[in-house]
Amino acid sequence: MPKHLALVLLTSLPCWAIAQQVAIDSSKYPPLKTMTAQQDQANMMQQLGIRKLRPGPSGNESDPNHANYDESQANPCPQLPDVLTTKKGRKVTTPDQWWSVRRPEIIEDFEKEMYGRIPANVPKVTWTTKVTDNEFVGRIPVLARHMIGRVDNSEYPLISVNINMVLVLPQNVKGPVPVMIMLGFPTLPAPAQPSLPELEKINAAFKDMMIKSNPELKAIFDKYPAYSPITRLPGPNFFAPAPNGDSPPTEQLLAAGWGYCTLEPGSIQADNGAGLTRGIIGLTNKGQPRKPEDWGALRAWGWGASRVLDYLETDPLVNAKQVAVEGVSRYGKAALVAMAFDQRFAMVLIGSSGKGGTTLQRRVFGEAVESLAGSGEYHWMAGNYLKYAASESSSGPKTGCDLPIDSHELLALCAPRPTFVSYGIPEKGDAKWLDQMGSYKATVAAGPVFQLLGAKDLSANSEYNKDSMPPVLTGLMNGELAWRQHNGGHTDAPNFQYFIPWASKLLRYERVAK
Template sequence: MSFAQSEANYDETKVPKFTLPDALVTFSGNNISDHVQWEADRRFEIFQFFERQVYGKVPGRLDEYSFKLIEESNDAYGGKARRKQVAISLKKNKKSITYNMLIYLPKGNPTAPVFLGYNFYGNHTVTSDPKVPLTKAWVPNNESFGIKDNKATEGSRGVRQHRWAIEKMLDNGFGLATIYYGEVDPDKNDFSDGVHELFYTEDQTKPKTNEWGSIAGWAFGLSKAMDYLENDGNISNVVVFGHSRLGKAALWAGATDKRFAGVISNNSGCGGAALSKRKFGETVGKINTAFPHWFADSFLKYNDNEKTLPVDQHQLLALIAPRPLYVASAFDDRWADPKGEFLSAHYASMVYELYEKEGIATEQIPEVNQPLQHTVAYHVRTGKHDVTDYDWEQYITWAKAFIQ
């Protein structure tokens, strides 16, 4: 446990008293009574606040982007899957980056829904498939994975396959599309070697105060991947998924891009699904100090000042309505505040009700390993900060019921 985690509040009696901003009352005090008003008035102003004051605004449009199918096979996973590997290239101001998407699709159906999510160490780490090349991008060092000098090695192949349940997906008619997030923007406080740098004006070295941090950069990369996936004739719907910091990115991607058919947040915590005003576990001040590149610099004014935030994360979740949303926690992951994640899903549900979609009606967090599955779904499982087969079993069951 880090020093920051050991100093965090884990005592419910020390959660400060706060008033949660009402998702159905505008900043000027007008009540929202139907989904037409929500879309026209409230959704826009909430989205604009998160875009300018929390995650940061994308400062323009690409000059060009393109896709190249670099490898495919009809004989992956013992013949049960098709594999595609696609290079996505983004160009702006005569500069470019390229990142690679690995896709597995179940054979037997002409089209299939897919889960799209970033991985933490390279596409080669989610599978033991030898046809998936090692990433050439900067990778965080990890002694247990045999990664040093920030370079992927053959020894790291398959080290994270336990997080992806690929065969479970395939057996249930789902595919997977995954991207190493460091190929879009390396996860370090350095804006010189990822997607942000494409948009710089002369002599600029980092985004402006209200421009995008890394979370918004990763969300942008997911949307560009969606540009490919929606035109792949073998894919029907796309559910965007993310764990931890990448759960934050998945939520923001779902909020900014309505083409995603559903959104899954796994242990996303502060700046993701958890309510900021609870100040339980990780807080705005702690996250902005430890990871200053994740959010817009305009978010810094709320360090240890959550009470002045005119929004909270339940309103981020509400931006995804009426599309299906799954928020998941882990009992031992108090840093991510399971109760705060649950309450956020509960309070977002009032917006889903405007669309006659069922959310989380109760304010009582469910027992461990007792999922609540509606258009808005939630579970807290036993265990720690991770992605497990149990999580994927719930996501697959829910997606079968709610992703059209």
Template sequence: MDERIASLPEVLETLDGEKVTSAEQWQQKRRPEIFKCFREHVFGREPCPDRLSFHMISEEQLKETIKSKKVRLTYVGPGGEGTFNVHLLIPCQSRQPVPAFLLINHQTPESPLSTSFWPTDEIVSRGYAAIVIHVQEIDPDFDDGFKNGVHALFDAPGEPRPKNAWGTLAAWAWGASRVMDYLETDPDIDQHRVAVVGHSRGGKTALWAGAVDQRFKMVVSNNSGCTGAALSRGKKGETIKAINTRFPHWFAENYKAFNDKEYDMPFDQHMLLSLIAPRLLYVTSATEDDWSDPESEFLSLLLTSPVYQLFGLKGLGESPYPSPEEPIIGEHVGYHLRTGQHDLVEYDWKCFLDFADRFL
């Protein structure tokens, strides 16, 4: 057996040694244990807003078949008030609420509406609303001691941050959950069929958003690599020490205790992916993305199968590592390896949409 697999914590065994054999055990006992572990040691503890409100900034008919909305979300914490915007493009062919893709976008807010990274024309033409948040509006992506963005409104002033305090990626995931709060009020959107999508650091964020907020019916992690979909044990390319050194603001301070100590962790990333079960989960890799380590991403997803099986779903079963452009679709779980570099492109979106057409 692969050394790293042999050393992995057992997903289906509780902290007190009880074997998990049912979906009920998973939901009531084992899942909360794993979730608490990632919240405490990796992403940090997010707060609840004191108040949350929504304001329609603009609403217009772009074409006969597409409606555009821009909504401002306002939240209140102990340190004051903050806002960020949500952009929606909604197909109007149906009189019924439509399913949606929410992109956690870490690119610049000035990027065009429809690109290969965010092909809104294709998404809307397939019958889905295309919704995007720009994470810089929630928490700018640089290390300034958490004085900017949403953290400043919730951290206790003048006090040292706890080592389990939320980092930047948890703040972005928090923002995605606030969008879900809004979508529950929007009659154009089917709140029960919302997929959250992210690429790279956004892919890590999408996984945590899906773990924290089970209202997301589908979670898509594109090229998320270290502390995303990829197993940390034996991983090639980026390591925990490398990511914590380069991006010290992304995670809780506690996570730095595992620099160069991956085999000492009481968790690994297959356990994060398992928190999505039995909902829809799609993971992608790219052939030239050695920093993310495609084989570790695939192996991690494969190891979620026992959890999906608790719900009567096969997951990916024992599928072999695929060739490029040959997606593997299991029960509620999908994966593809794409030829090319670390990116989010139209082929990836085609696969996400095909998967959503089948299950969402």
């Protein structure tokens, strides 16, 4: 076979598909570029004329280069970009001015300087069902589907992208139901199992097969005639207590009449710089390195959530106008990005997102711009973001203070839709590094846009540079913009018992039993 003919095994196809090897004439396509994260970052620096990046601070407070945790030193440029002033200096006073002028300006800056642009040539996604199962979560009957979203790679078959997600819908309520898209790793809740007579047939056939493979096993089975190699898993506990605030978030959602969908971000785009020539970003770039305005992983994960929403819009059991998106940490950033750019999402729960999420970029407290741009997390952002960590560059040194936008404006892009910002406490593992205060200030500063669009913010009289962060366990949840700091760690699970009734009320959704 000529060297330019490559055999590509489509291993990420659904397992029910027949695995097959397809001969691809690789000479017809640009060669797939393979680089380490360091090489990819160096390539982007060269494109931008950056000679040196400032290193990010250490999270270890005993190190000489430790991060700043002195609030008096945290605001080198306390004046934020005015979310309601256009680039021409005109004050935005009407919703129409926001939608037609100011919001597009903010989106343009975020796409160019932080998260990157989704290219026009992103191929379509075709969803197929890998498994459909009737299961139980606790004592709640559910319909569970394991879905695969295959991205059309006919333009560049050297890369395959197959989006992995599981959809779980309650069967004891009248639909259609709201659904929460949760960024994480999908698993089916609990597989439905064969009946006892069916299991007896399976065991008999399995024993025969094992004995034929190894005749010595017959003596063992004769010695233990009641033994069955395959046993039933524990079934649903119908006497278990009803879900409460300590139950897993998925159980709380189902008990409230919601469905949930778990989406695997890594099946869309790898969480590393070396993967930028693979995944959906690599597929659209035909295996080549990014340009400075190309999208990063956060935008790609948000794009994937939107493709799940595309599918949910076709499902009659789902109320597609009541689909929320949720994530924690890096996935909290991605959930916020998805909500900000796709107005079809009804609401968002943003857990402990830090820099690149809800925390102000201009703040120098814990995690810094350099922590993202100058480290192994640069791939989350557009290439242009590296400019704001440059100490030596053809365009001069820049810092987060030079960004034309900040996270309060990203939150403002969600208005007037319900937006819930969640954090834990450092003592339980939600580290100071995340700068809870910086996120609170951003949430306050986003308020004027919510007010302009007829929604309620945290407080009509709040000022981001004067307000103090409320005590832990004090939820500000009287409007569409909400804040609550729980007393747990790096998770949003303790806030679900507050989020769900808040969300259901704003959606005007009430669970109705079948």
